[in-house]
Every structure is written in C-alpha cells, then in structure tokens.
Amino acid sequence: MTATESTDVLVIGSGFGGAIAAYHLAAGGARVKVFERGPWLKADDFEHDFKLGASYTRVFDFVIGDGMSVLGGNCVGGGSVVYFATMPRAPRFVFERHGSIGRRMWPAAISRDALEPWYDRVAEALPVTQQTWDRVPYAGGLFAAACHHAGRTANPAPSAIDVDMCTNCNWMMAGCRFDAKRSLLLNYLPAALAHGAEIRPLHEVQHLARNDDGSYRVHYRVVDEEDYRILHGEGTIDAKIVVIAAGAGATPVILQRSEPHLGRMPHAVGRYFSGNGERLNTAVFDEDRVREVLKLSRPDGRAYEAYQIGRGPTVASWDRLDGALPEFERYSLEQLYFPPALGTILAQVPDASPSWFGRGKKEMLRRWQSWLTIFTMSEDDNEGVFGPPPETGNAHRFSQQMLGHGPLRYRPTANTRRGWSLADADVKDILERDGLSRVMPWTNDLVGAYTVHPLASCRIGDDPATSALDDRHELRGHPGIFVTDGSAVPGALTVNPASTIAALAERAMPGIVRAAQDRGVAVTYGAPSPDGETAGRRAVAHLRS
Amino acid sequence: MESDEAAEHRMRTMVLEAFADTIIPGEKRGPDDAAIAGVDVGGGAVAGGAIDLLEDPAGGIAPALETICVELDEYAREHAAATGLDLDPDLPPFVGLPFEARTALIEKLTSPDHPDKQMWVGLALFCNMAFDSAPHMHTVDALASGHPGLLAMGYESPEPDGLWRFPTFSYGRQLADPHPSTTSTGSPA
Numbered sequence: 001m002t003a004t005e006s007t008d009v010l011v012i013g014s015g016f017g018g019a020i021a022a023y024h025l026a027a028g029g030a031r032v033k034v035f036e037r038g039p040w041l042k043a044d045d046f047e048h049d050f051k052l053g054a055s056y057t058r059v060f061d062f063v064i065g066d067g068m069s070v071l072g073g074n075c076v077g078g079g080s081v082v083y084f085a086t087m088p089r090a091p092r093f094v095f096e097r098h099g100s101i102g103r104r105m106w107p108a109a110i111s112r113d114a115l116e117p118w119y120d121r122v123a124e125a126l127p128v129t130q131q132t133w134d135r136v137p138y139a140g141g142l143f144a145a146a147c148h149h150a151g152r153t154a155n156p157a158p159s160a161i162d163v164d165m166c167t168n169c170n171w172m173m174a175g176c177r178f179d180a181k182r183s184l185l186l187n188y189l190p191a192a193l194a195h196g197a198e199i200r201p202l203h204e205v206q207h208l209a210r211n212d213d214g215s216y217r218v219h220y221r222v223v224d225e226e227d228y229r230i231l232h233g234e235g236t237i238d239a240k241i242v243v244i245a246a247g248a249g250a251t252p253v254i255l256q257r258s259e260p261h262l263g264r265m266p267h268a269v270g271r272y273f274s275g276n277g278e279r280l281n282t283a284v285f286d287e288d289r290v291r292e293v294l295k296l297s298r299p300d301g302r303a304y305e306a307y308q309i310g311r312g313p314t315v316a317s318w319d320r321l322d323g324a325l326p327e328f329e330r331y332s333l334e335q336l337y338f339p340p341a342l343g344t345i346l347a348q349v350p351d352a353s354p355s356w357f358g359r360g361k362k363e364m365l366r367r368w369q370s371w372l373t374i375f376t377m378s379e380d381d382n383e384g385v386f387g388p389p390p391e392t393g394n395a396h397r398f399s400q401q402m403l404g405h406g407p408l409r410y411r412p413t414a415n416t417r418r419g420w421s422l423a424d425a426d427v428k429d430i431l432e433r434d435g436l437s438r439v440m441p442w443t444n445d446l447v448g449a450y451t452v453h454p455l456a457s458c459r460i461g462d463d464p465a466t467s468a469l470d471d472r473h474e475l476r477g478h479p480g481i482f483v484t485d486g487s488a489v490p491g492a493l494t495v496n497p498a499s500t501i502a503a504l505a506e507r508a509m510p511g512i513v514r515a516a517q518d519r520g521v522a523v524t525y526g527a528p529s530p531d532g533e534t535a536g537r538r539a540v541a542h543l544r545s
Numbered sequence: 546m547e548s549d550e551a552a553e554h555r556m557r558t559m560v561l562e563a564f565a566d567t568i569i570p571g572e573k574r575g576p577d578d579a580a581i582a583g584v585d586v587g588g589g590a591v592a593g594g595a596i597d598l599l600e601d602p603a604g605g606i607a608p609a610l611e612t613i614c615v616e617l618d619e620y621a622r623e624h625a626a627a628t629g630l631d632l633d634p635d636l637p638p639f640v641g642l643p644f645e646a647r648t649a650l651i652e653k654l655t656s657p658d659h660p661d662k663q664m665w666v667g668l669a670l671f672c673n674m675a676f677d678s679a680p681h682m683h684t685v686d687a688l689a690s691g692h693p694g695l696l697a698m699g700y701e702s703p704e705p706d707g708l709w710r711f712p713t714f715s716y717g718r719q720l721a722d723p724h725p726s727t728t729s730t731g732s733p734a
C-alpha cells in the first residue's frame with residue numbers, strides 16, 4: 001500500500017450531490033478531491049451503440065436486488081450523464097408527507113417555499129429551461145393528445161436539454177454525443193476543476209475509518225477500466241470533511257461497511273429506501289385510431305410510429321398531484337422512452353400467456369415503433385432495506401460492466417401497491433379510450449420492482465430514530481461526514497428527483513463550508529453559478545447564516 | 546467423425562437454441578432443425594445471435610452455460626415424465642419437448658417462487674436482448690447486415706456517420722391544456 005495522501009475535502013461520487021459539493025468547496029478555497037468509481041467520458045466517447053463494452057454499458061449501472069432493481073450512472077457526472085434531464089420541482093404537498101412514521105418526514109426547516117431559491121440556483125447552473133409545444137417530439141405529442149382526449153391536462157416538462165443542439169436521437173442513456181444534454185460534465189464539474197478540484201475516475205471507495213484527530217481515512221480500490229469485476233490496487237486518503245454522494249443505492253452500503261471502523265451507524269442508514277414509487281406501463285397504439293380519434297399525422301403521412309424519435313420524457317400529466325388527495329394516492333404520469341432491452345423485456349403483452357416472452361411478445365415487438373411508455377412516479381412507503389454489504393462496491397458484479405446483484409430488499413406495502421394500481425387504471429383509462437391502444441404494466445415478477453430514482457436510504461429529518469442525517473445533512477454521531485445525494489431525500493417525490501436532489505445539495509453547502517472552517521479549512525461560501533451568473537447567489541445570500 | 550467434445554458442444558448449443566427460440570420464436574433453418582420449433586415466421590432469438598451473446602465473456606453468463614444445460618435437460622425429463630410425453634432419445638431432453646411444453650417449463654422456472662429463478666430469468670433476458678438490441682454486435686453493423694430483431698422492430702437506421710438524428714420530430718402544435726396551477730418555472734405547484 002502506498003503512503004496515505006491527504007486533502008481538506010474528499011467527495012465520494014460525482015453525480016449531483018458530489019459535483020455540487022466539489023464546486024462550492026473548491027471555489028471557496030478548499031483542497032477538494034472527488035473519487036468516482038466509473039470512467040471519465042466526454043461527448044466524443046458517447047457512442048450510439050448497444051454493443052457490450054460501448055459507452056452505454058460503461059456508464060450505466062444496473063443492480064438487481066431482492067424485489068427491487070436500481071438503475072443509475074457509473075461514470076464521472078453520475079446519473080446526469082445517463083439521465084433524461086427532466087427537471088420539475090417537487091409539488092408542495094410532498095414536503096408535508098408523513099409516510100408511515102406518524103410525523104412529517106421532512107425537517108421542519110424545509111418546505112417547497114424554503115427550497116425555491118435553491119431550486120433557482122440549480123436551474124441557473126445547469127441550466128433548466130421550460131419547453132415549448134412546437135419542439136415536443138411525437139411521443140410526447142401523442143401522450144398530450146390522449147390526455148386531452150380523456151379530459152386531462154398535460155405539460156411539456158422543464159428540462160436541462162439545450163433543444164437547439166438536440167437531434168432527438170434518443171440515445172441519451174448512453175451519454176449525449178451532442179452535448180445537448182446539460183449534464184454535470186458541462187457546468188459544476190468543469191467549474192470545480194477550474195478551481196483546482198481533482199477528479200479521480202475508477203476509484204471506488206470501500207469504507208471509512210476515523211483518525212485520532214477527528215479526520216477520516218477513506219479506503220478505496222482502483223477499478224479496471226474495461227472489466228469492472230476486476231479491482232486493482234488499494235489506497236487510502238485522509239480528509240477533514242467527507243461528502244458521501246455515491247447515490248442512494250451505494251451511499252448506505254459504504255456506511256454499513258464502515259460501521260466496524262467508525263462505530264455505530266444511525267438506525268436509518270440503509271433503511272427507508274424509496275424507489276420514488278416508480279412503475280411503467282407500455283401501450284401499443286393502433287395507428288388508424290391515432291389518426292381518426294386524435295387527428296394526428298406526421299409530415300410523411302404516418303400517424304405516429306415514432307417511439308424511437310425524441311429525447312426521453314417530454315410531457316407529463318400532473319392532474320393527480322393534488323394535495324387534497326390522500327397520501328399514497330398522488331402521482332404524476334410521464335411519457336417516456338426506454339431503448340430496446342432495458343425497455344422491452346419487462347413489457348407485457350395484453351391478454352397473452354406467457355405475457356413477457358414467446359410468440360405474443362414477438363408480435364408486440366413488431367409494432368415497437370407504435371409503443372408509448374408511461375412512467376408513474378407515486379408515493380411509495382420507504383420500504384426498502386439494505387442487507388449486509390457485498391465484499392466490495394454496492395453489488396456483486398456479474399457482467400463485465402453494468403449488471404450486478406446487490407443487497408437491497410424491497411417488498412411493496414399495500415400503500416405502495418394502491419398507488420400503483422390507481423395509476424395503472426388511470427393510464428389504461430387515458431390510453432385505451434376509443435380503441436386508441438392496448439396497455440399493460442411492466443411485470444414485477446422477473447426482477448422485482450425497478451427504479452431509476454433511488455432515494456431516502458440515508459435520509460435527512462428531525463427525528464433521530466427515522467433519519468440518518470440532521471437537517472444540515474451531517475451523519476448523526478459522525479461529525480464531518482455529510483451526505484448530499486439522493487439518499488438524503490426523505491421519500492418519494494411524485495416527480496423526477498434530480499432537481500430536488502440538486503436543490504438540497506445546494507442548500508447544504510453553506511453548512512458544510514462552515515463545518516470545514518470549524519475543522520481548520522480555509523474556505524468560504526459564496527461562489528457564483530458555475531458559468532459566473534450571480535442572480536442565484538444574490539437570492540440565497542440572506543439564507544446562509 | 547465428430548469428437549465427444551464436439552458432439553457435447555453441439556448438444557449444448559441445441560439446448561440453448563431451443564431455450565432462446567421459446568423466448569422469441571423463429572422459423573426453422575432447415576427440415577432437420579430440431580432446436581428451433583418453427584412456430585413463427587422470420588428469425589427469432591436464435592437468428593438474432595442468442596448463442597453468440599450468451600457465449601460473449603462480457604455478458605457474464607458464459608461460465609454457467611454448462612450447468613444451465615444439464616439442469617434444463619433434467620427439468621425437461623421430469624416435465625416429460627410428469628405430463629406423459631415421450632422424448633426422442635437422439636435429442637437432448639429439452640430439445641425433445643414440443644414448443645408448448647418448452648414454454649410451460651420456462652414459465653415454471655421463471656416464476657417468482659422458483660429457487661433458481663434469477664438464473665433462468667437471466668438466461669431469458671439475454672435471449673431477449675439478442676433479438677431486440679443485438680448487444681454482441683455494433684448496432685450499425687447489426688442493421689447493415691439485416692439483423693432480424695432490429696429489422697422486425699422497424700428500428701430506424703443512422704445517418705452515414707453512424708449517428709442517429711431526427712430533424713423532423715414534432716407534431717409542432719399544442720396538444721393539451723397545461724395544468725391550471727403550473728408555476729412560473731413550469732413545475733407543478
């Protein structure tokens with residue numbers, strides 16, 4: 001083992017939680033290092049290719065658990081590289097949720113109003129923009145028209161995509177070749193680098209230990225750049241402050257593995273995991289009905305047949321985001337694209353047995369361009385629990401890249417299942433009207449439920465029994481360790497979470513800077529937006545104390 | 546004459562092909578094709594390259610294929626005995642099952658309460674993938690060589706530089722009313 005290095009701040013993971021911390025702390029003058037388990041790719045490296053070993057499998061992570069599979073990023077930029085960049089803010093009622101703990105899940109200090117200026121900072125930094133109907137891809141248009149036909153509303157959702165640069169290729173899950181998607185590779189991370197932060201790809205943190213002076217020693221392994229099942233050398237680095245932002249599927253695992261070295265973890269570490277209440281339905285449209293009932297046609301005369309065209313989700317229906325409805329019965333519905341394989345295998349054939357393979361499935365695949373996938377984000381019951389950590393990382397890696405088996409166990413409660421079945425019925429009602437399509441939810445029988453929005457496995461809160469972090473994101477009982485990623489979010493958000501994860505990370509920064517100062521680090525808070533804009537900074541100036 | 550090892554490999558391949566063909570069925574390659582049941586027209590998972598994909602070391606399932614085939618044959622023998630089916634002694638037992646019996650057996654192996662479900666689901670997922678995304682090939686090559694799955698799905702071809710672009714992509718008009726309480730940032734209230 002080589003000699004132990006040292007730094008002021010060690011950031012684990014380079015997704016939203018990690019990139020935002022790295023930027024503010026580096027810009028404020030701290031020595032910052034970011035350890036990221038995945039590779040570091042840029043626009044030219046992002047291939048349009050399903051081949052194993054292409055950028056798609058290099059940057060993507062798919063961990064199969066017991067009852068829940070988690071999809072995420074595995075690269076510098078984390079989920080922002082593979083994500084769909086739909087960036088709505090969470091509705092007001094979400095912050096008032098009780099879940100099943102009999103009290104408000106969120107810290108008293110946080111409400112939608114309180115978070116608004118931090119959302120603004122994120123919107124300025126990425127940036128996030130509102131979308132217009134004239135640029136909504138066919139699939140979003142089809143969903144909107146079907147909603148309208150059913151007496152529902154539908155919105156083009158705010159997005160972190162520069163639509164002028166977008167080719168609507170729908171390869172965004174493999175990383176954006178055209179830099180149209182405003183991933184963290186284009187804002188927070190380069191700004192952090194410009195301020196002297198160092199990013200080390202293929203560095204997977206395994207556990208933390210405490211030094212006598214109250215700083216932390218972080219143990220890592222170097223991951224092979226092609227075969228992630230192979231780990232090379234190991235090393236250690238000392239840091240005065242550790243920011244853990246490995247994502248909600250990995251952060252609690254690192255902490256669990258650290259327990260023998262750090263001492264007892266708060267009860268909520270590795271508990272209360274939420275999959276953001278995700279659920280998918282796939283509809284196969286009748287092209288003639290699309291033309292007759294919805295009066296849609298493309299310039300070339302086809303009615304739809306455009307599943308492949310677009311940029312992930314673009315249109316959402318928010319009619320059930322109604323704070324007056326009971327908890328667990330509120331959800332949003334969003335049109336979505338998932339590429340073949342990940343997006344086809346779990347789709348079920350209406351009225352067929354077997355429903356997910358065989359002749360019927362092949363027939364359904366022949367109509368793939370007439371598919372529309374609808375994404376439900378509902379209120380689940382925080383029922384995910386992590387079992388004992390695997391030997392390294394957060395999964396036992398099965399394939400060379402992408403696929404592994406992890407320790408997360410998830411058994412949806414009646415509350416969660418109620419939300420899903422209401423949403424399924426709603427989707428069916430909207431999309432099957434007047435013979436427009438046939439719809440079926442994806443099966444949960446094969447890999448359990450699934451989520452691209454892991455949350456809450458190390459959450460903030462006011463109640464030490466049900467939250468691992470205080471409302472400043474510091475790990476209870478372990479001063480100097482902060483968690484700023486999706487695991488800090490208390491529960492399901494009913495909309496895409498990255499905007500809220502990032503806003504919470506922004507909100508946590510002044511407190512982390514202060515903690516660093518208290519530990520003797522020469523750092524100040526007050527960096528402008530990564531590109532130098534200052535409106536967001538001005539707006540939060542009075543909130544810092 | 547074929548060596549024992551080659552014969553064994555050929556048998557193993559037939560079992561995997563029969564499994565893949567049950568997941569996404571296709572047409573027989575010739576009159577003597579026993580592995581493919583031939584219940585559908587056009588190529589299925591086998592023609593899509595299921596065997597190449599399963600044997601691709603990057604996938605991670607290759608080391609388990611030996612065991613998988615032994616077990617599949619064992620289950621097939623049990624299934625045949627339990628349902629009174631006669632198996633052709635010259636074929637591996639799973640290959641000897643008719644399509645409906647292969648289907649019934651795979652449904653059983655992949656059902657939520659089967660102890661080895663994860664392995665069978667994994668195998669099925671790879672067979673599916675061979676057909677619908679051909680991850681053992683570069684996607685441009687798969688399309689250029691007429692990959693049966695991508696072709697059947699109507700997967701569009703890229704531009705000459707191998708990248709996909711859709712310059713025409715929108716109906717270009719408002720198709721629904723936005724939610725009345727949408728905020729000034731375009732988010733739900």
Ligand SMILES: Cc1cc2nc3c(=O)[nH]c(=O)nc-3n(C[C@H](O)[C@H](O)[C@H](O)COP(=O)(O)OP(=O)(O)OC[C@H]3O[C@@H](n4cnc5c(N)ncnc54)[C@H](O)[C@@H]3O)c2cc1C
Nearest residue numbers: 013015016017037078079084085086205247485486496498
């Ligand atoms: C296909 C897909 C589409 C999505 N679309 C949207 C969308 O449209 N809108 C939206 O709001 N959200 C979307 N999301 C979700 C969004 O990407 C995540 O919510 C967000 O990225 C989470 O941020 P994070 O900081 O919690 O973690 P991440 O962004 O996941 O970052 C965690 C990072 O830590 C790294 N890491 C993990 N373990 C270790 C370790 N031991 N050592 C070092 N590094 C480690 C990971 O490789 C990763 O880079 C999508 C996700 C996926 C997968």
